[in-house]
Amino acid sequence: MTKISNNGFILIVDDNPTNLSVLSEALASEGLRFRVAVDGESAIAQAERNQPDLILLDVQMPGLNGFETCRRLKANPVTQKIPIIFTTALADMDSKTKGFSLGAVDYIPKPFAQEEVIARVRVHLRLKQLNEFLEQQVRDRTAALQQAQVKLVQQEKLSTLGELIAGIGHEMNNPINFITSNIPPLEEYIGGVTEILQLYQQEYPNPTAKITTALEDWDLEFILQDMVKILDSFKLGTERIRQVSTSLRTFCRSDSDTKVPADLHQGLDSTLMILQHRLKGNGDLPGIEVIKKYGTLPEVNCYLGQMNQVFINIIANAIDALDEAINKGKMSNKIPQIQITTEINSQHWVVIRIADNGIGIPERLKQRLFEPLFTTKPVGKGTGLGLSIAHQIVVEKHKGTMEVNSQPGIGTEFKIAIPSVSTTV
Numbered sequence: 001m002t003k004i005s006n007n008g009f010i011l012i013v014d015d016n017p018t019n020l021s022v023l024s025e026a027l028a029s030e031g032l033r034f035r036v037a038v039d040g041e042s043a044i045a046q047a048e049r050n051q052p053d054l055i056l057l058d059v060q061m062p063g064l065n066g067f068e069t070c071r072r073l074k075a076n077p078v079t080q081k082i083p084i085i086f087t088t089a090l091a092d093m094d095s096k097t098k099g100f101s102l103g104a105v106d107y108i109p110k111p112f113a114q115e116e117v118i119a120r121v122r123v124h125l126r127l128k129q130l131n132e133f134l135e136q137q138v139r140d141r142t143a144a145l146q147q148a149q150v151k152l153v154q155q156e157k158l159s160t161l162g163e164l165i166a167g168i169g170h171e172m173n174n175p176i177n178f179i180t181s182n183i184p185p186l187e188e189y190i191g192g193v194t195e196i197l198q199l200y201q202q203e204y205p206n207p208t209a210k211i212t213t214a215l216e217d218w219d220l221e222f223i224l225q226d227m228v229k230i231l232d233s234f235k236l237g238t239e240r241i242r243q244v245s246t247s248l249r250t251f252c253r254s255d256s257d258t259k260v261p262a263d264l265h266q267g268l269d270s271t272l273m274i275l276q277h278r279l280k281g282n283g284d285l286p287g288i289e290v291i292k293k294y295g296t297l298p299e300v301n302c303y304l305g306q307m308n309q310v311f312i313n314i315i316a317n318a319i320d321a322l323d324e325a326i327n328k329g330k331m332s333n334k335i336p337q338i339q340i341t342t343e344i345n346s347q348h349w350v351v352i353r354i355a356d357n358g359i360g361i362p363e364r365l366k367q368r369l370f371e372p373l374f375t376t377k378p379v380g381k382g383t384g385l386g387l388s389i390a391h392q393i394v395v396e397k398h399k400g401t402m403e404v405n406s407q408p409g410i411g412t413e414f415k416i417a418i419p420s421v422s423t424t425v
């Protein structure tokens with residue numbers, strides 16, 4: 001059954017009272033609402049004001065005739081889309097064609113046959129409804145597509161960035177190898193040179209004046225001791241670069257297609273390594289102590305790259321919360337700490353808790369944490385996306401749960417739980 005929209009009506013435009021009453025009766029007998037206008041000018045004014053669902057327009061009227069009225073209605077963006085049906089006694093082909101070319105959807109010949117009027121009106125009301133429905137659908141789909149596109153672009157950027165970083169991690173290997181593989185022979189040579197010099201000193205206890213001056217200028221004793229220390233720091237340094245390289249590659253592991261069994265501790269450790277520069281502290285900020293209480297975890301079927309994204313977002317937030325507390329002078333009597341606890345619970349879910357003793361979260365903000373774009377940080381620092389992405393990864397991608405516990409001034413704990421075995425066998 002075709003309905004007229006709420007508040008909708010049909011506008012009848014005719015200068016002839018008989019025609020008006022015939023049309024009105026026909027529409028009223030079907031329960032269709034209508035209004036009337038007796039000339040073109042007032043029809044346009046009404047159409048603009050009240051947006052009828054359909055206009056029945058007489059062609060021959062004094063003043064503005066139907067064609068001209070139609071042309072103006074179609075030229076006006078406000079009334080453009082209202083379907084117009086001409087009512088006309090002009091049976092000749094020319095005026096019908098002219099009506100259609102002006103944008104009319106149909107015509108009804110006079111004298112009126114009631115059934116025909118009703119049938120045509122119903123068809124066009126229905127068409128208009130369908131049209132609007134389709135237009136709405138196109139609008140909805142376009143909006144959805146645009147959103148999907150933004151997401152795709154973001155993902156694409158992230159994956160390019162991920163590949164780049166994994167690439168850097170890999171490329172760092174060769175130069176590190178040059179250094180590490182040359183340290184042992186260098187160590188040996190230094191040992192040799194030291195031994196030879198000491199032998200010289202024993203065998204020739206009275207060197208020439210030139211040699212004595214050089215020995216004093218260079219402080220040979222010190223050099224020999226310090227070279228060993230320098231070598232040790234090379235070893236430490238290269239070992240650390242190697243760890244960073246491994247972390248970069250682990251962190252960026254591109255595994256977006258399938259879940260793979262993974263060691264979440266490795267993920268947590270590589271994340272901590274990447275955030276090391278922020279944990280270490282500097283002139284103004286004291287370092288943050290990281291306490292790891294790792295339980296024994298099975299390998300977990302997951303998208304490790306994405307889980308790392310969850311970890312980095314939560315840990316970076318914890319660091320921010322600690323920095324804020326420090327800057328506000330609220331950490332004077334406690335050591336800034338982040339505690340990471342892992343365990344497997346009785347349902348065989350892996351539970352990861354990341355807790356900080358920073359600024360905390362006021363009760364009224366808790367509900368909003370996982371909203372996209374919700375941030376309390378200044379422009380340029382916070383995007384408000386971290387937790388919403390983390391939530392999506394844990395809950396939608398891994399069928400897990402994510403909760404937050406917080407007390408302002410005491411600290412915050414995020415608890416993530418994900419099933420350790422995939423539900424699919």
Ligand SMILES: Nc1ncnc2c1ncn2[C@@H]1O[C@H](COP(=O)(O)OP(=O)(O)O)[C@@H](O)[C@H]1O
Pocket residue numbers: 313317318321356358359360361369374375376377381382383384385386387388412
């Ligand atoms: N550990 C935490 N301590 C205090 N507040 C937090 C913590 N983690 C998140 N928040 C709050 O949640 C908000 C949203 O976090 P997030 O989605 O990561 O966006 P962003 O870090 O860009 O602001 C933060 O602005 C902050 O107010």
Ligand SMILES: [Mg+2]
Pocket residue numbers: 313316317384386387
């Ligand atoms: Mg964040």
